[in-house]
Amino acid sequence: MDDIVVLGAGYAGMATAIQLAARNRGDFRVTLVDAHERFTERLRLPMTATGQQTASLSIPGLLCGTGARFVRGRVTSVDLGARTVVLDHGTITFDLLVYALGSVADASSVTGAADHAYTLNGVAEAARLADRLGSARQVVVGGTGLTGVESAAEIASRFPSLRVTLVGRTAPGMSLNAKAGAYLRGALDRLGVVYEAGEIRNVLADAVVVDDATLPADVFVWAGGTRVPVLAEGIATDARGRMVTDSVLRSVSHPFVYAAGDAAAIRQPYGIMHGTCQSGMPTGVHAAVSIVRSRRGREPRPFRFGYYHTPISLGRDDAVVQFTHGDDTPRRLHLTGRAAVRYKETVTAAPWPTYRRMKRLPASGAFWPKGRRA
Incomplete structure (x- = not known):
């Protein structure tokens, strides 16, 4: 039985692990690795930075019932030749790897x-x-x-x-x-x-x-720029350390490695995607779907993504939401004030119902609209 290891339990990594587990027919094991047991809501970190309380979400709790295993540990390096992940307290071997460790302030x-x-x-x-x-x-x-x-x-x-x-x-x-x-x-x-x-x-x-x-x-x-720590020597990355992927989110240099979220340099017709929550979860889902399709002898489909909004909090009582074209250029439609606050809060809370829906996903791939099944 093959081991699929997902590094990073952020929005993208969590989506990857849950989606893989939901589609598993007992022919592989899914392990999710992160340095913390608490899920980090990056969208709410400015609130934490000003002393406000946010929800304490357990990664093992979010995985409960999926069949995916959680390992707590900080990744120090990845040996692509030996196919091992070195943690601060040991090593994990893998057959396939999903790199979703995200980015940090540069x-x-x-x-x-x-x-x-x-x-x-x-x-x-x-x-x-x-x-x-x-x-x-x-x-x-x-x-x-x-x-x-x-x-x-x-x-x-x-x-x-x-x-x-x-x-x-x-x-x-x-x-x-x-x-x-x-x-x-x-x-x-x-x-x-x-x-x-x-x-x-x-x-x-x-x-x-x-x-x-x-x-x-x-x-x-x-808050002026980000980079991705390069932990896997020899893998193809861009100038910011993001893993360069092909159209199905597979590393262009190491086909047994996939990337999702901020850690991936994913090219679309409008250019390289920038990391956001709205793109992170879809990349995680698509990486999982690409892996499953490949394992079952089916050709993975190219990843296609278009942006649709830019919600911005301006304190707790104000916000602006800019709706966008797919290439992230602004449309005329936007929200401000309390309407924007309500919209952004709904969006910020949206991942949890989505993760719960993924847990119930049957092997047929009903999570996807008709015509997009894996």
């Missing part, structure tokens, strides 16, 4: 950030930031993408006495349509978040150098 890209920056790489890092904010006076958030905007807004709304500055080369909300972008920037203004245009050159213990100016900062939060 603090190495800015001088001093590795020594002085706070990141939202996980619950522990976010909680460390929450402990520090209570005694801070001036906070600088680097990066005007979704993580930077949500972090700055959450900090400003929870700690109104703090001076919060958001720094980036482009103004926040520039990927939205004109009205949605204006609403986002107006919301940041109302929260007292100051936007500083420029490139961060250096991070000091008590300041941030932006171009030729120095901004005082008790706390610096880095």
Whole structure:
């Protein structure tokens, strides 16, 4: 019996493991590996970073009844020749591997950030930031993408006495349509978040150098870029460490390895996908379907994905949701205010009913709409 090992129990890895287990006919074993037993809701890490309580979701609990096995351990390396995963407490062998360990903030890209920056790489890092904010006076958030905007807004709304500055080369909300972008920037203004245009050159213990100016900062939060740790020597990756895949999410250099979520460089007609929850789960499902089809002598189908929205929290009481074309360019339709808050909360909670539905998936593949079965 073959062993299929899934590394990483995030949105993509969890979807892969549950989908594989649901389609298993007793001809392989599924093992899911993660460093923590608690599922990390990356979408809610800005809340954790400001001391707010979020649900404690157990990975073994989410797997209960699926037939998939959970192993807790931190992956230190992958030996592709020996087909073994080295953990901090032992090794696991595999016949097929799914790499879904996700990405982390690339603090190495800015001088001093590795020594002085706070990141939202996980619950522990976010909680460390929450402990520090209570005694801070001036906070600088680097990066005007979704993580930077949500972090700055959450900090400003929870700690109104703090001076919060958001720094980036482009103004926040520039990927939205004109009205949605204006609403986002107006919301940041109302929260007292100051936007500083420029490139961060250096991070000091008590300041941030932006171009030729120095901004005082008790706390610096880095949200300006990500990378994927390369743990499997010799596998084909891009400049950010993401595994380069073919159209069915299989490694172009090692066909017994698949990738899903932020760890994969997946090319679509509009370019390389960027990592989000809305794309992570579909890639995990498709990786599982590709594996099952290949094992049963059927040709895997190419992965196709189109974006459909960009929900952005602006504190707990405000949000903006930009609906998009498949290539992630903005449509005219968008939501703001309480309607956007309700929509985003629904989306944020959506994975759990989906995972439960996957557990009930019969071998025929009824999870998929007609014509897309595995």
